[in-house]
Amino acid sequence: MKTIVICSGGLDSVSLAHMVADQHTLTRLVSFDYGQRHRKELDYAARAATRLGVPHDIIDMRPIGAALTGSALTDNIDVPDGHYAEETMKITVVPNRNAIMLAIAFGVAAANKDDAVATAVHGGDHFIYPDCRPAFTQAFEVMQKAALDGYADVSLYTPFVHRSKADIVTEGAKHNTPFADTWSCYKGGAHHCGRCGTCVERREAFHLAGVQDPTIYEDPDFWEKAVADAAAKGVK
Template sequence: MKTAVVCSGGLDSVSLAHVMAQQGNLSRILSFDYGQRHRKELDFARRAADRLQVPFHLIDMRSVGAALTGSALTDDIDVPDGHYAEDTMRVTVVPNRNAIMLTIAFGIAAAQGDDAVATAVHGGDHFIYPDCRPDFTLAFAKMQRAALSGYANVALHVPFVQQKKSDIVVAGARAGTPFAETWSCYKGGEVHCGRCGTCVERREAFHLAGVEDPTDYADPDFWRSATRGGGQG
């Protein structure tokens, strides 16, 4: 099944690309530049495509992203420290981001003859991001069947939607994902900050998965105080 993977360059989506490649299903990697302040992640997405020897499509959405104001990921707003399960993290929502990206991805997949589009949304995203939840993915898949009816049959593949990030680490490790070649931090510095929601979640996921974390964090121990139970599990 020829599958296009929507890939930000982060741990989840790069792991998904490696899982699809291991299964012999990866057809291409699609990434989106929407003016995100941490756009260095796109370099890691391109490296994944080169490593897995598939075409890389970088879609320029900067003009669209400029209109999606009010997010700490696109505007001059401080990215908050702490766990995703905190209301302060709602400032990182980019409205309709996944819906927009997936719509474009389905168009490309249909044009290129792919059978599916895969995205790495997972259970840890549900609290903050409405377009990462199971209800959204089911509705979107139904909408695309109608949108492409009679032209193409492209499925939406969301293997992690009911899983935890630690499950993704385990799956990625089994598929040989080079985790050091992924970028998660929303602050986009020289190294992962270790304090923003995605850094905390990343650090916690490796701990819960029992997999060595190769990431260089500016504050490698902050996650313990930011996670419930001090990161024990």
């Protein structure tokens, strides 16, 4: 199956790229610059493409991202600390981001006669990101089948949509993903902050998977408190 992977440069999508390269025919990585404060993640996606020997397309969505206001990822709003399951993390939603990216990726796949678009949405995303949920991905694939009817037959590949981030770490390790060469932190500093939702989730995932975490965190122990706080509130 000729497959393109939407790759941000994060742990999930880079692990997916390595898995697809091993199990299918990886044809290219597609990344998006939507004005995210952690744009440095795109450098990690570029290195993944070089490592896997495939082309890397970076789609400039900055004008679109500028119009999708109200998110801590694109506006001058502080990224909150804590677990993803906290209500405060909804400030990191960029409205319709995945729907827009997927629509572009399907066009790229159709133009290049690929069979599938792979995206690394997973179970941990469901709480705050509606365009990561199974109902969305299923409906989106149906819509794209109609949009490309008679021109191309492209499927949506979401192997992690019902799985946890710990499962992704396990899968990534199986396919020799260099975890140290991935970027998750939404704050985009010199090192992972260890406090934002994606850092907490990353650190917790390695712990649950029983895999050594090579990431340098500015606050390596904060995740335990964040997980405990979320559990106490009944949201984890």
